[in-house]
Amino acid sequence: MFAKLRAWIAGFFTSYPSPLLYMRLGPEGSNDNPLMFQFFTWDCLHERLSWWKHFEEEIPRLAELGVTQVWLPPPNKAAEPKGRGYDAYDLWDLGEFDQKGSIKTRWGTREELLQACKVAKEHGIDILIDAVLNHKLGADKTETFRVIPVHETNRLRDAGHARNIKGWTAFDFPGRGDKYSTLRWNHEHFTAVDWDQETRTKAIYRIAEQGRKGWSRNVDTEHGNYDYLLGTDIDHRHPAVQEDLLAWGKWILETTGATGFRLDAIKHIDRKFMVRWIEDIRLAIGGKSMFVVAEYWSGSYKAIVPYMHAFKGEAAFFDVPLHMNLNRASTQRSRYDLRKIFEDTIVRARPNDSITFVDNHDTGIGRTLESWVDDNFKVQAYALILLRGHGYPCIFYGDLYHNKESYNENTARNISLLIGARKKFAYGATEDYFAHPNCIGFVRKGDATHTGCAVILSNKEDGPSTYLHELRMNVGIENAGKTYRSIMTQHGRVQIDASGWGIFSCFANTVQVWTTSEE
Incomplete structure (x- = not known):
């Protein structure tokens, strides 16, 4: 008992590699920011195409947006024809065999999946497999x-x-x-x-x-x-189970050409086996760069820390504590102090372990993990994960694509603008200006090949929508004399003084992104 406790405590004082610094976040050779995209919602179905065919059609658009990784829904045969795959029946059946009332899965056939994966690779997009190994x-x-x-x-x-x-x-x-x-x-x-x-x-x-x-x-x-x-x-301690799941992990990557995994529900799976599973598959495919992100669902950063240490840097973790902060900001509205938005989050403590996200298939209204970030704060939330230099962001299909569960046209349009800003401008060091409970800002200084940007956002609702926030922020002396322009729905100009300072603004309850007018 005490030996295990000592080993557990020792883990907190043992350094481990930062996964986002060595794992593959997209095809090599690009200087642009990487970006993950979750390409499904809980109830999603396309009216005329299989989901795999729909994904294949959207690949060029995703590539143009700057998406480098796509997290697909579980491709395995479910317990029923319309099952999402989380009701896992047969991991080895990708829509090939007549089982559980259908040959295809909810998402389509094996051939359609493999074709979509092939097209994704041709467009410089990596595929992540959702691995449902708990039950x-x-x-x-x-x-x-x-x-x-x-x-x-x-x-x-x-x-x-x-x-x-x-x-x-x-x-x-x-x-x-x-x-x-x-x-x-x-x-x-x-x-x-x-x-x-x-x-x-x-x-x-x-x-x-x-x-x-x-x-x-x-x-x-x-x-x-x-x-x-x-x-x-x-029971992940059974030798036959271990052998089968290890073989499946290697096989699914070889079969689809995928480059990594999203691990479902890891708090319920023997963690020693999971670490061995990742290590063995990495060894088998001959590269340390295999991407792995783990779902440990807890809003408590302290609860997640032991698992992060137990995984020894073999996986990044979804930043559920940050998601919960974003949810609270959307429910508390003007009463939420934006200066606290990153308190007790993975991205603040260990940014190179953090996969940041706003919402996913489980967080919607009526879902098992309901914690939806409302439209009153959705765009601000995406600005915080897309444009800062910390963590690795994941976009949710339901926030960008038309769907019956959660779509808002204006929100989706603004998220698209933010995605474009990430691709073009969000580079270099991040400097925060968290000056007011209802208004915060930050600056990206840019790098050798990309211009930076200044971002300001508000959650103020107890006043006229025409209320204008202003923040004085420094964009660097190298930008002295330049004019910054807005790229969102608010238009305007900011003149940068000789020391690199400018006064940037946004209306109440909005986001504004400013960059040099030369772009």
Whole structure:
């Protein structure tokens, strides 16, 4: 016990490589800023094309915007035809076999996926695979085995006596057979289920057959032990499971030409296995540059820190604490102090570990992780992740593309302008001017090949929309005498004095980006 505690504490004092400094963020040879794009929402479907065909059609536009990486939805066969892939049935079926009521997945066929990946590569865009490794759903038949029910809020406490149940744990993959993998999953490969078919009762049932190890200790401690999340929970300590998932990771990169992964729900997966999984795949593909970003969902930076250390720099992390700050700013409106927007975030503490984002497929209204950033602050939020020099931003499809869940035409137009500003102007050191609770600004000084910019944003709503904020910011003495112009919906000019100072402005509750008029 004490040895483990000492090892855990020692991790905080052991330095590890910063993943964004060595991982591949896009094709080599470009001096432009890299940019990630999440190309799906929860309910997305195209009215006339498969999703893979839709993605293929949009690749030229994405490349023009400056997107260098696209995070695609899970490509694997789901438990039902319209399943998103997070209800993972067969990782090895990319829309090739007649299983679970369909050959294609929700997103399309294997051929359509591989063609889209090929076109993306031709346009200088890397593909990231969403790896759903925590659980399986949609078993082909039940098995009878011994379990112990546990409490929902404390999985370390038993909620009843040991008993036999019929659980959906047998995965035979009749449509695929032995192609790609010969593993047939059964209850030996899982730690728990949530349904007894015999009594038609829902609960968390820890599998308690003789010789079973129970929950993994290398998971998050929420609810006592957060090994179990949903469905049929995979036991990542089982040798056959490890072999199959490692083989799949190498195979999916080779098959699609993808260059990395988004790891789903890592707080529920044995972290020692996950680190080994990443290391082994990196070794197999012959390069350290494979991109990996992990989803550890918590608004607490302190809760995420142990996992960042446990992963030893092998993965970047989505900056959920920053997302939660952005959500609070949008709900509290003028009452939120913008000077605190980066407090207790990954991007402030370890910017080269941080994947910044505003929203994703899980944060929308009514979704499981509802924490939507409202349109009153959406553009300001994107300015903060796209134009500063810290962290690596990810754009959400639902914020830019027309969709039934969340689209706002004016918001999307302004985000497009910010994406263009990132590509053209957002370079060099970042200097902050966080001067007022309702108005902050920052300057990018530029580099040898790109002009910098000055950014000012407001969340002031308790007053007329014509209220004008002004901030005095220094853009560098090398810009003395130049004229800066606005590139958003507000137009104007700022004259830079002999010392590099200028007075920049924006209207209440807006964003303004200023750059030299020569551009």
